[in-house]
Amino acid sequence: MTVEKIVCVLCPMGCKIKYRVEDGKIVSVQGNRCPRGLSYLEDELKEPKRIVxxxxxxxxxxxxxxxxxxxxxxxxxxxxxxxxxxxxxxxxxxxxxxxxxxxxxxxxxxxxxxxxxxxxxxxx
Structure with missing residues (x-):
């Protein structure tokens, strides 16, 4: 079980989020300072989106x-x-x-x- 890392870009805080996924489900999350960090992580894992x-x-x-x-x-x-x-x-x-x-x-x-x-x- 590898811990993965991602940087949330939804606000200027740039939280460094550490997470683990097992059987396609997020089982642990650390480092997000607000609920948007978890939402960003879920979106990135499901279907990443970008402003172009x-x-x-x-x-x-x-x-x-x-x-x-x-x-x-x-x-x-x-x-x-x-x-x-x-x-x-x-x-x-x-x-x-x-x-x-x-x-x-x-x-x-x-x-x-x-x-x-x-x-x-x-x-x-």
Missing amino acids: PTSVKVVNGELPLVSVKTNRPIPKRLIPKFMQLIKQVQAEAPVKVGDVILKNVLDTGVDVIATRTVKRVNSA
Whole structure:
């Protein structure tokens, strides 16, 4: 029975959690300073999820790309499919921080939002 380790990233405390799993069940947990640590551990063991930051092409913008991220974590298993999808997405300038660039990505209920503003280029 090996003790495993994981660092909780749900808050800035970064609890170093030690745990043991037997027959697919968590049998011991140490190091989480709040209940969210246990919840994070359970989620990581069942289906890990991540917020994904990336960028999207901008049409008629002062910059060629705008930084974006998922507004909530998506399952890690979907990240490669998500990255293939996001490569095909373009946003029309102007883009403002918080604009929804893509809704309900891969039927997860998660949106992709802009994390910076890109102004429109004035055409001559």
